[in-house]
Amino acid sequence: MNYELRTANSLLGKSALVTGGAKRIGRAIALALAGAGADVTITFRxxxxxxxxxxxxxxxxxxxxxxxxxxxxSQQSVRHAVASTVAEHGRLDILVNNAAIFESADLDQITLEQWDAIFETNTRGPFLFAREAIPHLRATRGRIINMGSLGGLHPWADHGHYCSSKAAVHMLTKCMAKAFGPEVAVNAVAPGWIDMDAEPTEQTRRMVTKTPLRRTGTPQDIAAAVLYFASSASFITGQIMPVDGGLGL
Ligand SMILES: NC(=O)c1ccc[n+]([C@@H]2O[C@H](COP(=O)([O-])OP(=O)(O)OC[C@H]3O[C@@H](n4cnc5c(N)ncnc54)[C@H](OP(=O)(O)O)[C@@H]3O)[C@@H](O)[C@H]2O)c1
Incomplete structure (x- = not known):
């Protein structure tokens, strides 16, 4: 069946919130959800x-x-974002915890500030958003989709704090799935190498040779996986779905 037809209007009347949704992968997710019929709130910094x-x-x-x-x-800022979304769109059905930071650093050189910034953004942020949103999501039998990472499944030596923060997001996804059922299903998408550069870098070319599907991912590849968890009449919760062309195999 044509994918667009299958998902068209499946989210009609629903309200979605995508953190960090102004650009890159978050923007693709926001547009995919809107394309399927949802009203969409995005946050930006x-x-x-x-x-x-x-x-x-x-x-x-x-x-x-x-x-x-x-x-x-900021707990106060997250609170305000969830309340404003519900005030604007009248309800909340889908929360996509997408906002995050990424950086390279030698493990023995990572400062306290770097470690805390990564965990406060990548791990505590999704927790705060879910905690604020859960009463609204329970009311609509909604969904949470967290953005994990292949780096949360495989160790990358020069991204130790990032990988640890995303591994924690994967575990948080499973804990949320148990805590927030039966009303709310919670899953995570774990992107692999997503290329958004104008020209492929040397590292991107190397990654392509290591990827069974012989290409890098696109923001639309990730958005399609998010849309699946957001829109399918699903019996799936607590799962981490790598979207990586097989790079992690
Ligand atoms: N790109 C990849 O190859 C890849 C691979 C694996 C996993 N992922 C994951 O997929 C998601 C999207 O990836 P991406 O590369 O598109 O992300 P990104 O561009 O690095 O970040 C997404 C957005 O997060 C927002 N953000 C950062 N810190 C914030 C804060 N303290 N408060 C509020 N917003 C904040 C930024 O918003 P503003 O721009 O408005 O400041 C940014 O636009 C992330 O969770 C990422 O970890 C990406």
């Missing part, structure tokens, strides 16, 4: 201009878009 463009693109798909400034490291 520094990317205000891109957020305006993404809201515009959501509205061109015939859905209501809404952008909010939010720092996922």
């Amino acid at each position: 520094g990317s205000g201009d891109e957020a305006v463009e993404t809201v515009d693109a959501i509205e061109q798909l015939g859905r209501r878009g809404f952008a909010l400034e939010c720092n996922v490291r």
Whole structure:
């Protein structure tokens, strides 16, 4: 069956919230959810201009878009984002915890500030958003989709704090699935090497040779997996789905 037809309008009347949704993978997720019929709120921190463009693109798909400034490291800011989303769209059905930071650092050189920044953003952020959103999601029998990483499944020596934060997101996904059922299903998507550079770098070329499907991933590949967890009449919860072309095998 044609994928677009199968998902078209499957989220009609639903309200989705995508953190860090102004650009890159978050934007692709926001547009995929809007394309399937959902009204979409995106949060941004520094990317205000891109957020305006993404809201515009959501509205061109015939859905209501809404952008909010939010720092996922601040409990107060997360609280405000969830409350504003519900005030604007009347309900909340889908939470996508996408906002994150990534950096390279030698494990024995990582500072306390670097470690805390990664965990406060990548791990505590999804926890805070889920904790605020859960009463609304229970009311709608909603879904949470966390963005994990292949780096949370496989150790990368020069990204030790990032990998640990994403491994924690994977475990948090499983804990949430047990805690938030039966009303709310919780799953994670673990992207592999997603290429968003204008020209492939040497490292990207190396990754392609290691990937059974012989290409890098696109933001749309990730958005399709998120859309699956958001829209399918699913009996699946607590699962981590790698979307990596087989790179992790
Ligand atoms: N790209 C990859 O190859 C890859 C691979 C594996 C996993 N992932 C995961 O997939 C997701 C999306 O990847 P990406 O590369 O598109 O992400 P990204 O560009 O690195 O970050 C997404 C957004 O997170 C927001 N953000 C960062 N810190 C924040 C904070 N303290 N408060 C609020 N928002 C904050 C930023 O918003 P502003 O721009 O508005 O500041 C940014 O646009 C992430 O969870 C990432 O870890 C990506």
